[in-house]
Amino acid sequence: MVVAVDTAPCRHAYGPADAPILVVEYGDFECPYCAQAAPVLRELVDTSDGQVRLVFRHFPVYDVHPYALTAALAAEAAGAQGQFWEMHDRLFAGQDRLADKFLRAYAGALGVDGDLVIGDAAQPYGDAVEADYGLAIEQGVRGTPSIFLGGTPYRGRAEIAPLRKAMALSLRRAPSGQRRRRRG
Secondary structure, eight states: OOOOOOOOTTSSEESOTTOSEEEEEEEOTTOHHHHHHHHHHHHHHHTTTTOEEEEEEEOOOTTTOTTHHHHHHHHHHHHTTTOHHHHHHHHHHTTTOOSHHHHHHHHHHTTSOGGGSSHHHHGGGHHHHHHHHHHHHHTTOOSSSEEEETTEEEOSOSSHHHHHHHHHHHHHHSOTTTOOOOOO
């Protein structure tokens, strides 16, 4: 069976396509810091009044996290069924349970055939994970979570207040044609 795999760098985006600020997170589903950052980044998008779009890219730190790569493959396979963000959330919620039997169950709970997210069936999605990993290396990523805000590495804490401040600074620096008026 041949699987067409999307390897576009912005394939997993949350938030409006025309948002003036793109936040990119390189993450690892077994990283506890990524699990802490995930709801904060989603809150940033949800409370930005359309100003922020979040993109998730894979950076499995497989030498430290033995299930990171299989979890990334499972997320990609679920994403091919339109369930990436739902699987993303389940993987972080159960990051201490990422063996194949759990991945299969998480997929099933989402209405995705659990056998499609593990083993040989998930292997074609390795190209997408590898593409993300390659972009991360090119951008100097060394660990997770690595966050880029408007193309610039974000060095602050993955907390809502500092992220909002960085977002406001980024909006002020954006050329006037890229800024959007706040809805209100």
